Amino acid sequence: MNAAGGPAPGGAVAGAPADDAAWSGVTVRSRAPKLRTVLGLAKADAWLLSRSVLILVGLLAGGAIIYVYAHPEQALWWNVAWQIGYGQVFIAMAVLVTAQLAAGRPSRNAMADLYASFPTSAATRTLGQLVGLLGAMPASLLLIGGTAAAVVLTGVIGFPSIWALAAGLLLVIAAGAVGIAIGRRFPHPLAGVLGALVLFVPFSQSNRFGGPIIWLYPWIKPDQLDYMPGPVAGYPPVGAHAAELAGIAVLAGLVALAVTASGARAKSVLAIAAILSLAATCLAGAAQLRAIPTADLNRLVQASVNPVSAQQCTTLGQARYCLYPDFGPELTSIQAPVNAVLTSLPVRPARQLTVAQVAVVSPDSTLTHGHPESQVSRWNAELNAGPGSGGGTASTIYLPVNVPPSDARFFLAMTAGEWAAGFPTTLSNSEGPQCLPYDQAREAIAIWLALLATHTPAAQLQSGLGAKGQDFVPLSPQGIFVPVWTYPGETVANLYSYAPQPTIAGYLLASAMTTLPEQRVSQVLKSSWSRWVNWQTTDEQLAAALGIPMPAVPQAPGPAPSGNQPGAASACTGSTDGA
Amino acid sequence: MTLNVLAGDVRVEGLSRRYGSTRALDEASFTMERGTTGLLGPNGAGKTTLLSILATINEPDAGRVSVFGLDPRHASQRVEIRRQLGYLPQELGYHRHFTVAEFLNYVAILKEITNRRTRAEEVARVLAAIGLERRAKARIRTLSGGMRQRLGIAQALLGRPNLLILDEPTGGLDPEQRLRFRELLSSLPGDPVIVLSTHQAEDIAAICSHVVVLLQGRVQFSGTPSELATIAADKVWVAPQRDTRAYLSWRGGDNRWRHIGEHPPTSAELVAPTVEDGYLLLSHAAGAQ
Numbered sequence: 001m002n003a004a005g006g007p008a009p010g011g012a013v014a015g016a017p018a019d020d021a022a023w024s025g026v027t028v029r030s031r032a033p034k035l036r037t038v039l040g041l042a043k044a045d046a047w048l049l050s051r052s053v054l055i056l057v058g059l060l061a062g063g064a065i066i067y068v069y070a071h072p073e074q075a076l077w078w079n080v081a082w083q084i085g086y087g088q089v090f091i092a093m094a095v096l097v098t099a100q101l102a103a104g105r106p107s108r109n110a111m112a113d114l115y116a117s118f119p120t121s122a123a124t125r126t127l128g129q130l131v132g133l134l135g136a137m138p139a140s141l142l143l144i145g146g147t148a149a150a151v152v153l154t155g156v157i158g159f160p161s162i163w164a165l166a167a168g169l170l171l172v173i174a175a176g177a178v179g180i181a182i183g184r185r186f187p188h189p190l191a192g193v194l195g196a197l198v199l200f201v202p203f204s205q206s207n208r209f210g211g212p213i214i215w216l217y218p219w220i221k222p223d224q225l226d227y228m229p230g231p232v233a234g235y236p237p238v239g240a241h242a243a244e245l246a247g248i249a250v251l252a253g254l255v256a257l258a259v260t261a262s263g264a265r266a267k268s269v270l271a272i273a274a275i276l277s278l279a280a281t282c283l284a285g286a287a288q289l290r291a292i293p294t295a296d297l298n299r300l301v302q303a304s305v306n307p308v309s310a311q312q313c314t315t316l317g318q319a320r321y322c323l324y325p326d327f328g329p330e331l332t333s334i335q336a337p338v339n340a341v342l343t344s345l346p347v348r349p350a351r352q353l354t355v356a357q358v359a360v361v362s363p364d365s366t367l368t369h370g371h372p373e374s375q376v377s378r379w380n381a382e383l384n385a386g387p388g389s390g391g392g393t394a395s396t397i398y399l400p401v402n403v404p405p406s407d408a409r410f411f412l413a414m415t416a417g418e419w420a421a422g423f424p425t426t427l428s429n430s431e432g433p434q435c436l437p438y439d440q441a442r443e444a445i446a447i448w449l450a451l452l453a454t455h456t457p458a459a460q461l462q463s464g465l466g467a468k469g470q471d472f473v474p475l476s477p478q479g480i481f482v483p484v485w486t487y488p489g490e491t492v493a494n495l496y497s498y499a500p501q502p503t504i505a506g507y508l509l510a511s512a513m514t515t516l517p518e519q520r521v522s523q524v525l526k527s528s529w530s531r532w533v534n535w536q537t538t539d540e541q542l543a544a545a546l547g548i549p550m551p552a553v554p555q556a557p558g559p560a561p562s563g564n565q566p567g568a569a570s571a572c573t574g575s576t577d578g579a
Numbered sequence: 580m581t582l583n584v585l586a587g588d589v590r591v592e593g594l595s596r597r598y599g600s601t602r603a604l605d606e607a608s609f610t611m612e613r614g615t616t617g618l619l620g621p622n623g624a625g626k627t628t629l630l631s632i633l634a635t636i637n638e639p640d641a642g643r644v645s646v647f648g649l650d651p652r653h654a655s656q657r658v659e660i661r662r663q664l665g666y667l668p669q670e671l672g673y674h675r676h677f678t679v680a681e682f683l684n685y686v687a688i689l690k691e692i693t694n695r696r697t698r699a700e701e702v703a704r705v706l707a708a709i710g711l712e713r714r715a716k717a718r719i720r721t722l723s724g725g726m727r728q729r730l731g732i733a734q735a736l737l738g739r740p741n742l743l744i745l746d747e748p749t750g751g752l753d754p755e756q757r758l759r760f761r762e763l764l765s766s767l768p769g770d771p772v773i774v775l776s777t778h779q780a781e782d783i784a785a786i787c788s789h790v791v792v793l794l795q796g797r798v799q800f801s802g803t804p805s806e807l808a809t810i811a812a813d814k815v816w817v818a819p820q821r822d823t824r825a826y827l828s829w830r831g832g833d834n835r836w837r838h839i840g841e842h843p844p845t846s847a848e849l850v851a852p853t854v855e856d857g858y859l860l861l862s863h864a865a866g867a868q
Contacts, residue, residue, distance in 0.1 A: 036693035044685050110672030114734075116636035117668075118689040119661040125689070263654070 037120050041128025046135025049098060049176075058094025059139045062087025066147055069221075074404040075156035076326075078231035080147065081164035082238075085219045087143045088168035089203045092175035092218070093196035095136045099176040100192030103129060103183025103256070122260035126184060130253045133176035140172045155333075155404070158231065158326045167242035171218055174245045175199060177252035184259040211365045215241055215288040218248075222366060226402040229303045229310065229324040229359035232296055235367060240287035247281030291370025297363075301379045304361045305386035307398075311356065318342045318349070319416075322356040324401065333405035337413035338397070340453030344518070345420050346526035351395050353419055355412065358387045358398040395419065403489075411489040413453040415499070417446035422533040423500050423572060435572040436475055437500045438482050441542035442533045445525060447502060447510035450487070452518060460488045461511075465504060472556050473501060476568035481556030500572050508551035509539050516546060535573050588612050588772045589633065589742065594642035595796075596628050603628040605796035606642065615764060615773040617787035617804070619780065619858055625796040626776045627669050630746050633774065634666045646742060662691065665740030667731045669747045669776070675720035679711055679730060682719060686734045705733040708763055724751045732760070736767070743773045749782055761786045780855035784808075792858060794865040804854045811852030811860045816843045826863045839863075 049055060066087045070080055101108075103126070106115045115125070144165055175196075182191050202209070202217035214220045215237055222236055254274040261267055303310035303324065311322040314331060317339045321331055338355055342348075361367075363383060368376045387398045397415045399408055421442040437443035451461075464486035472481035483504040490502075513521050524545050525532050532542060543550040589611040596604040603625045620626050631637035632644060635651045647663060649656040674682060683702045692698045706712040709729040714722065722730065728751040735743060749757050757779075764773060764786055775787065783790050784804050792800035792807065800807055817835045821828050825838035839856055843849065 037688060037691055040688040040693050040698075041685075044681075044688060105674055108672075109674055110670055111674075113631065113634075113636050113668045114666060114671060115689065117634045117661060117664055117666040118686075119658050119691050120689040121658075 034124055037124055038128045038131060041120070041125060042131035042134070045102065045129050045132025048102065049095070049132060049135030050138050052094070052098045054094045054098050055091060055136060055139050058091040059087075059143060062090035062143050063146060065090060066143070070147075070151070072407075073226050073402045075151040075154060076226065076228070076401070077151075077156055077158035077160045078228060079225040079402075080151050080156060081161045082222070082225055082236060084144055084147050084165065085168040085171060086203070086221065087147070088140060088171050089199065089219045091136065091139050091143060092172045093199055095133070095172050096175040096179035096182075096196050096199060097189075097192040098136075099129070099133065099179030100183035100186075100195060101189060103180040104187025104189075104191075105183075107187040108189075121262070122184075123257055123262070123266070126180065126256050126260045129180050130177060130256065133173050133180075136172050136176055137169065140169050144168065155329070157330070161231065161238055163238035163242050164236070167238055167245055168219075170242055170245035170249060174218070174249035174252060177249045177256065181252045181256040181259065184256050212289045212369045214366060216244070216285050218245070223364060224361060224367060227360050227362075227400070228300070229307075229357070229401050230326050232292065232300055232367075234290065234292040234296070237288040237290070240284045243284035244281055244288065247277050247284055250277040251281060289369075292367060294371065294375070297367065297371070297379065300359075300361055300367075301363070301382055304359045305382045307356050307358050307387065308354075313354075315352075319353040319355055322354060324357055324359070327357060327401070330405050334399065334408075334412065337409045337450075337453050338416045341413050341416040341420065341449045344449055344452050344522075346522045347529040349420055353416065354396040355416075356387075356396055356398055357401050359401050407489050409489065410450060410454050410456055410487055413450035414446065414487055414490075414502075417449035417453075418443075418500060420449065421446040422535070434473070434569040435500050436473060436482055436484070436503065436569040437506060437535075437572045438475055438478075438503060439505065439538045439540075440535050440572065441537040441539055442535065443500070443502060443506035444509035444513065444539060444542060445532055447487075447506055448513045448521065451510055451514050456488055461507070464488065464490070464507075474568040476570060478571075482569070483554045483556070501569060505539055505551075505553045508553065509543060512543070512548050512551055513546060516548065521546060535571075588647055589774075590645040591629075591633070592643055594629065594632060594639045594644065596625075596632065596637070596639050598628075602796050604632075604639065604642075607793070607796070607798045608642075609791055609798055609801045611772055611774065611789065613770045613772055614788040615775055615786050616789040616791060617783035618774060618776040618791050618793060619778075619783055620776075620793035621778075621862065624793045626793055627746055628796075629793065630666075630744050630774065630776055631668075633742075634664060634744050635660050636666075660742070662738075663741040665735035665737065665743040665771075667735040667745045667748055671727075671731045673719045673727060673730070675718065677719055678716050679706070679719060679722070680715040682730065683734060683737065687737050690738045692738055701737055705736045708736060709733045710759065725753055725756055728752055729756065729760075732763070739769055739771075741769065741771045743767070743771050745774065746776045747778070748775065749777060749779055757782070780853070780858050784854040790854070792861050794862060797865075799861050799865055800857075807857040807861075808852045808854050809857065811839060811856035813849055814841060814843060814860060815839050815852045815856050816847035816849050818847065822847075827859055 066083055069086060070083045073079070106112045115122070148160070178195060179192055182195050199218055203219050203221070206214065206220040207223070209217070209220070214222070224235065228235075251274060254270050254277060258267060258270040258274065261270055299310070307324070308322045311324050312328065313320050313322040315321075316331075316335050319335070319338055319342060321335050323331060323334070334355060338353070342353070361383065363376060363379045368379065387396075397412065397419065399405075399412065403411075405412075423437070423442070423446065471484050471486070473484050474480070475482045485502045485504045485507040487502055487507075531537055540550050591610070592608045594604050594607040595602070605625075607625070607629060618626050618629070628637065632639050633646070635657050644651055646660045649660045651657040651660055674685075677685065680702055683705065684698060687698045687701055692701055703712070706715055709732055711726060711729055711733065714726065719727065719730065728748070732745065732748055735745060749760055752760060761782070764775075767773070775782070777783065787804055790800070790802065790804050790807050791798060800810070816822075816838050817831070818838065819835055821836050822838050822840070822844065824842060824844070825840035827839045828836050830836050837850070838847075839859055
């Protein structure tokens with residue numbers, strides 16, 4: 001050992017000055033192990049990501065949010081594929097936080113010096129971590145696979161959009177890349193949490209935003225998808241959105257690399273690449289702001305205003321069923337309760353019943369942006385005359401596309417029964433009072449037919465009696481409160497807010513009728529069908545004819561205001577010539 | 580690659596480094612060859628700064644370093660130095676949610692041990708070397724402070740480095756672990772250059788073939804431990820009473836006072852100096868300057 005440069009007391013030996021030739025006498029050959037190092041790091045980071053508890057929580061939250069939004073509705077692939085993205089938002093948030101934590105780990109854990117002593121550069125580590133984001137894919141794919149399996153098992157309409165599903169995966173990757181970029185620059189754990197919130201806020205506040213700009217946010221909840229009769233190109237603009245997310249992922253990755261890269265040349269290359277990816281991202285953003293072609297919107301409006309014109313109709317038994325092209329597989333489920341009612345009818349109707357789907361589309365600015373105001377007004381006017389606004393056709397039952405046939409089973413049977421018993425299935429497009437079949441025997445007949453057709457469990461039927469035993473609706477001008485009954489699936493049929501509101505008296509009488517032999521009831525009804533479906537024939541008269549006592553009906557707490565009161569229902573009068 | 584090993588495997592010449600107005604290193608020069616070199620000095624003497632420069636993670640303001648003939652000022656040579664390097668920083672945090680094996684595996688990748696089988700063997704080797712093989716699957720957060728320190732040493736040993744820089748490696752180790760650590764360093768294959776920074780003079784005496792004393796950023800001594808002890812020859816004595824002429828005095832277990840000073844009394848009972856005595860004398864002299 002030699003030493004020099006400092007005072008060397010005692011026996012210290014001064015070192016010889018360095019020979020310049022000896023300072024750099026080695027020619028270094030690069031072993032170029034970068035690729036294998038990157039892959040090794042990627043594998044390690046991917047493993048850490050894939051077993052992250054945070055990502056597992058994100059997956060569970062994502063699954064839950066999809067269930068909450070998708071479960072009550074008819075599964076439509078053009079809607080479900082985008083709804084899977086709701087769940088991906090939660091995975092993306094978890095991945096963003098996890099990646100940020102991982103990227104900031106050396107600084108936070110006081111290991112920056114150690115890491116700096118390794119031959120692997122920070123940029124190589126960053127690259128490995130970026131590739132390691134593939135470790136988030138199992139969670140993301142599991143969400144897609146799980147949702148797909150669930151909707152396929154329960155019945156789904158249409159075909160999945162690969163672009164929408166890919167965009168969900170890209171959202172997760174982009175969030176991870178952003179997390180790495182944040183973590184490389186800001187290692188504090190809160191930085192990742194803030195990043196996740198920036199991702200979450202636009203998603204959770206989708207209803208506050210309007211116009212096509214919503215597509216530029218990472219992921220949002222559009223209002224119209226579940227009411228669409230089929231996929232509409234450009235709503236959402238899934239291809240361009242996937243491109244935008246890919247651009248963001250690349251851009252964030254380049255930023256992360258730039259933060260850690262050393263050398264002017266490397267930084268220049270990264271800067272050029274970042275500019276290019278930014279340009280590509282902007283182009284993808286601009287593509288999402290393009291107007292949906294007029295022809296496509298015309299088709300959508302027509303499919304809503306005049307559904308049958310866009311549907312395929314089939315006559316089965318005594319009714320015609322008109323479904324949008326993608327909904328063919330639902331025909332069996334839709335016709336079963338209707339056919340069961342028509343088969344049980346004591347007297348065949350003279351006219352044919354039509355059951356048609358309807359799409360209740362609202363031409364909001366996410367759909368109509370880029371089109372002149374006059375055109376939008378025309379579409380609005382057309383839609384206001386459509387069945388979705390109460391402008392339907394008599395003898396037609398309209399079923400919204402977002403209502404699963406299983407949920408609409410009783411609704412279909414009930415409306416078929418009402419039609420058969422002489423109630424108009426669709427009232428005029430008016431803001432008039434709700435119709436109440438108070439003390440009308442035909443109501444009990446309609447309910448009895450629905451009960452026979454569906455065999456609905458008693459518990460479900462009785463749950464519609466009201467939370468506290470009964471709900472009352474004031475009947476004007478009689479000035480009484482009438483206890484009403486909500487049948488299973490009634491709320492899904494929101495198109496029919498002016499349709500007859502069943503009463504508890506009708507339900508109780510119909511229930512009593514089911515205790516009698518079906519043939520006996522049919523004979524009584526058949527003997528004087530026109531009388532029973534007359535709106536002036538009372539429950540008492542029907543009960544007497546059947547030889548059963550009129551069931552006790554809950555009494556109102558007091559008299560209702562007399563005269564025509566706002567919000568009060570009126571009696572359902574008149575009949576169709578359906579019988 | 581094959582290194583052109585020069586006389587003086589690691590050479591430091593005129594190394595200076597400032598942090599603001601503080602001079603951490605002041606024209607430090609010395610060379611190191613194969614074997615264990617102890618770096619001795621009080622807190623703030625510049626040991627960690629010197630080691631961080633040797634580990635290529637810090638750059639000097641002036642002076643130069645050569646490691647196996649490689650100059651860390653050139654990026655490619657700096658990387659090559661790092662390929663030869665095992666480094667244990669003074670303060671090392673850990674990824675506490677990693678398991679022991681995961682952490683070592685990760686570091687092995689960062690050390691470019693890319694072959695999976697080789698990496699697994701290397702991880703197993705260092706785990707066995709530090710006696711943590713039974714805790715391979717334990718999370719780091721469950722390890723004691725001493726175990727973590729051993730883990731830090733283990734990561735430095737990965738890849739059989741030719742230059743092993745250990746900054747305060749025995750801090751947190753119990754006496755038995757310190758002895759095992761000495762055994763470990765003594766049995767490292769390949770005869771690497773080991774630089775060991777420590778406050779423990781007895782570690783230096785026990786395992787170092789060379790010692791460098793750094794005081795106030797300057798190299799005050801460079802030589803063998805016995806040469807360092809020799810500095811205190813005829814300057815250490817024992818007496819029943821405390822002698823105020825001594826620079827340092829303390830009462831030993833035998834109730835007699837041990838003194839270190841330049842001028843022992845003529846009747847003094849001189850005793851054989853230790854490395855610690857030499858270091859204390861140097862330290863006192865530097866403080867007086």
